[in-house]
Amino acid sequence: MTRHRNENKLRAALEEIWRNTRPEAISRLAALESFLEKLRSGRADDECLDAARTAAHRLAGVLGMFGLEEGSSCAAKIEGLLWQESVSDAVLLEDLVHQLRHLLEGKPASMKTQEKRDL
Amino acid sequence: MKRSKKPNEVRVLIADDDPIVRQALRSVLDASGGFQVVGEAEDGNMAVELVKDTLPDVLLLDLLMPNLPGLETLRTITSTGAEVRTLLLCSAISTKQVLEALQLGARGVVLKKRVAELISAIEAVMGGQYWIESRNISNVVQIVQQLAAANPQPVPSQSRFGLTARETQIISFITQGCMNRDIANSLSITEETVKRHLTNIFNKVGMSNRLELAIFAIEHGLVPKRTR
Numbered sequence: 001m002t003r004h005r006n007e008n009k010l011r012a013a014l015e016e017i018w019r020n021t022r023p024e025a026i027s028r029l030a031a032l033e034s035f036l037e038k039l040r041s042g043r044a045d046d047e048c049l050d051a052a053r054t055a056a057h058r059l060a061g062v063l064g065m066f067g068l069e070e071g072s073s074c075a076a077k078i079e080g081l082l083w084q085e086s087v088s089d090a091v092l093l094e095d096l097v098h099q100l101r102h103l104l105e106g107k108p109a110s111m112k113t114q115e116k117r118d119l
Numbered sequence: 120m121k122r123s124k125k126p127n128e129v130r131v132l133i134a135d136d137d138p139i140v141r142q143a144l145r146s147v148l149d150a151s152g153g154f155q156v157v158g159e160a161e162d163g164n165m166a167v168e169l170v171k172d173t174l175p176d177v178l179l180l181d182l183l184m185p186n187l188p189g190l191e192t193l194r195t196i197t198s199t200g201a202e203v204r205t206l207l208l209c210s211a212i213s214t215k216q217v218l219e220a221l222q223l224g225a226r227g228v229v230l231k232k233r234v235a236e237l238i239s240a241i242e243a244v245m246g247g248q249y250w251i252e253s254r255n256i257s258n259v260v261q262i263v264q265q266l267a268a269a270n271p272q273p274v275p276s277q278s279r280f281g282l283t284a285r286e287t288q289i290i291s292f293i294t295q296g297c298m299n300r301d302i303a304n305s306l307s308i309t310e311e312t313v314k315r316h317l318t319n320i321f322n323k324v325g326m327s328n329r330l331e332l333a334i335f336a337i338e339h340g341l342v343p344k345r346t347r
Contacts (some may be wrong), residue, residue: 010235013150014143021139057183058137061210064232065143072232076210 018066025062026104031055032078032097039090053082059100071103129245130157132175134166134192135208136184143234144179144208151238163187167195175203177241179229182209182216190219197224204244206237217251222334227251249330280323282341289316291342294333 035052038044056079064072078096081089131154133144141159148154157173160166162185170178178196182189193205204226212220212228220228227250229240240250282290285306292302299313306313317329324341326332336342 009150010147010238013146014234017139017143017146021142024139058139061181061231062137062139062143064210064230065140065234067232069232072210 014066021062022104025059026101028055028059029097029101029104032100035082036090036094036097039093049082053079056082063104068103071100074100074103128153128155129177129241130155130173130175131177131179131241132156132158132160132166132169132173132203133179134160134163134169134184134189135179135181136161137181140181140208140231144237147234147237154241163189163192163195166192167199170196170201170203171199174201177244178203178205179237180205180207180225182207182212190216190223193220193223193225206240206244206250218334221249221330222338280339280341282320282323286316286320286323287341289313290320290332290336293317293329294336294342296333 031048031051032055035044035048038048056075059075060072060079063069063075074096078093078100081093081096131148133141133156135141135144138161141161145156145159148156157175158169160169164187166178166180166184167187169175180189180192184192187195189207189209193207196203196205205224207220207225207228208231209228210231212230217228226244226248227240229237229250243250288306289302292305297305299310299317302313303310320332321327324332324335326335
């Protein structure tokens with residue numbers, strides 16, 4: 001089998017996995033939004049911070065794997081903010097989380113284009 | 120349990136804390152054919168145990184995992200003498216981490232966003248080569264060179280390993296990525312002589328290939344700092 005045909009098979013396999021796992025990936029945003037909510041109300045603790053860091057880290061990895069570079073980059077920026085000594089820029093964090101949700105939930109056609117380009 | 124392997128099938132262990140990533144990797148391997156996923160580990164400690172239990176040919180190891188991080192996992196696995204070929208998986212990695220991983224026994228690095236290259240990477244390490252972001256072994260030596268240039272080395276300490284001045288000279292060429300022919304021409308000796316020197320060097324320092332030797336030389340200050 002040629003390398004080209006192999007790569008097409010891999011792309012098809014990854015696209016199918018992404019279709020099946022996208023809801024789970026989107027659900028990870030909840031940890032980020034929960035942390036934001038607690039941050040706004042001054043109730044953010046280490047536990048919810050850890051959960052948010054894990055969610056951001058996993059999203060950065062998994063979105064990159066599925067060719068969603070923009071989403072991966074956004075998640076990586078969020079992770080970077082969450083690892084700062086104190087999350088000083090809550091506005092930027094909130095913007096990034098909203099942007100990430102928008103990227104994951106909206107415009108599937110453009111995501112498809114990215115998948116083709118990046119995989 | 121141990122090995123139950125079909126002919127020519129590569130046995131792969133997946134270690135990543137993210138179940139979606141594990142599923143994606145498994146699917147990629149299944150779709151490609153010729154691979155048997157012998158286990159999945161969700162943290163470093165589990166990866167160490169599963170390497171012992173399943174004796175995989177290849178370990179796909181996430182760099183950042185809970186409990187025992189990827190490089191520490193790699194260090195532990197290497198210390199057990201396991202013959203598994205480890206490919207690190209990561210979203211991003213620094214040159215320093217790449218070098219550290221190679222020193223700890225990794226055979227390559229695959230970025231998650233380049234997972235389509237996974238099969239080529241596995242084929243490369245199964246063939247005895249290294250795989251760094253689609254690059255071949257000569258690029259790995261370049262990484263070693265960069266690190267050597269960036270980090271001042273102490274006075275060469277060849278005497279610790281019983282190396283002769285000529286052998287130290289040859290090691291210096293190796294860390295620069297030179298081939299036997301280049302070394303032979305530079306030193307006005309034959310390629311056969313270079314090979315004999317290399318064999319002696321490998322025996323003295325306990326390395327088995329040029330990349331390991333280059334990394335070892337940088338690590339132990341066996342070559343003088345390069346002047347630019």
